[in-house]
Amino acid sequence: MNPTTPPAIEATGLRKAYGDNVVLDGIDLRVPRGTVFALLGPNGAGKTTTVQILSTLIRADGGEVRVAGHNVAAAPQAVRTAIGVTGQFSAVDNLITGEENMALMADLHHLPRPEGRRVIAELLERFGLVEAAKKPASAYSGGMRRRLDIAMTLVGSPEVIFLDEPTTGLDPRSRHTMWQIIRDLVDGGVTVFLTTQYLEEADQLADRIAVLNGGRIVAEGTADELKRLVPGGHVRLRFLDPAQLARAAQVLGLGLCDDEALTLQVPGDGSVHTLRALLDVLDSASVDVDSLTVHTPDLDDVFFAVTDRPEHEKVQAR
Known part of the structure; x- marks a missing residue:
């Protein structure tokens, strides 16, 4: 990875509050291109708010954010063109078929019909959904629906994909399938920003991990670096x-x-x-x-150790 290449995501002093409730209190993020970055934190820590700001869904109260080289506040449409978002809840329309869901995304991205058909066919094949393509999405299993959700996100060939708890509710086999999909995306040059409640997931996938607590980043580093931060090794x-x-x-x-x-x-x-x-x-x-x-301690040990610290203390892995 070329250190001079601009990062896929860069945020400085990111702030967001709702009334007196400070959700993000000046966080800094830097995500190199072609990597997986995992953001961990307790419920209510601000993970989803962070994703919503980075993906232009809501505005920050302060700080500067650049995604795929574009300033989120000044050029939100350019950011939207360069990203894909898969939220905690599936965007799949259960009343239509998987193929029709994909076609709807192709239309939203204004793809010419021949190109749209080609992209849809390739993605259905890639995600193992060819046989189910003409069935209503309501008949899909949770794992199939999640695969379709990500396939729909890829119709626009995004440079950066935000995955907000993508494997919540999936069985172990479907979760492992999703992990392989994420690895394949990164191998293809896509940058993945991942939030997850599963620490094993971050351990398996992430090149770098940050832990968010009380609106601040309280620890950051690779999985191995973070594990060395707590006693017991x-x-x-x-x-x-x-x-x-x-x-x-x-x-x-x-x-x-x-x-x-x-x-x-x-x-x-x-x-x-x-x-x-x-x-x-x-x-x-x-x-x-x-x-x-x-x-070495596992990420569970790290998570409990750093989220129990006073919120103003950040631990930077070296």
Whole structure:
């Protein structure tokens, strides 16, 4: 990724309030092109409001926002042309067929009829909806309806897609199918801005994650960086004989020994720097380590830790 390329989404000092209720209190966002950015947060944290502002559905009270190179306030129509939005609730019309839903989107994007038919056929094939295309959308399963919803969003070939909790209510198989669809979109150069209640989803998909709480971004980084922010990480060293285990425990002067499993559990964040320093100490003492595994907290731990912090404290992963 070229660092000089303008980001797909950039927001500075974004603010929004409804009366005395401050929803967004000066947040900054930067999303590189061709990546997945996940915004997490408790219910009511402002995730949907953020998506609505970035996608021109509502106006911010303050701050500057650029999406796909366009200023949201000054050129909203240019932004709308460059984006697609799939909200929490499906935009599919259940009274008409899947194919008719797609045709309606092609008409809204003013595609010439031959091009519209081509795009619709390609998307129905891509999303596995060819057999169901002429059936009423009311007969679709939740997963099929969600696939159709995203296929409709893609009719206009958007550069940036906003997915607001796209897998809510889906069964595990449909959720995994949706994950693959999102990966394929990014492989094709699309930027995805994702909000989700499923932390595993962000862990699986996102290149970068921000946690929103109390109207502020309280933590930001990659999934691995965020996991290293909270206590509980450790490195488990395994040895081939008890003498090496005992020697390692003596040299390091810390850790939890398991004499039966021949392991030593040492606190650590799992970073390359930490692992190199740990192994250098053992190597200088002629201690042979058979293998090691790194254990870090998961995003659930991160979420609870950072959303329990005072709202003015932001944790920036490095």
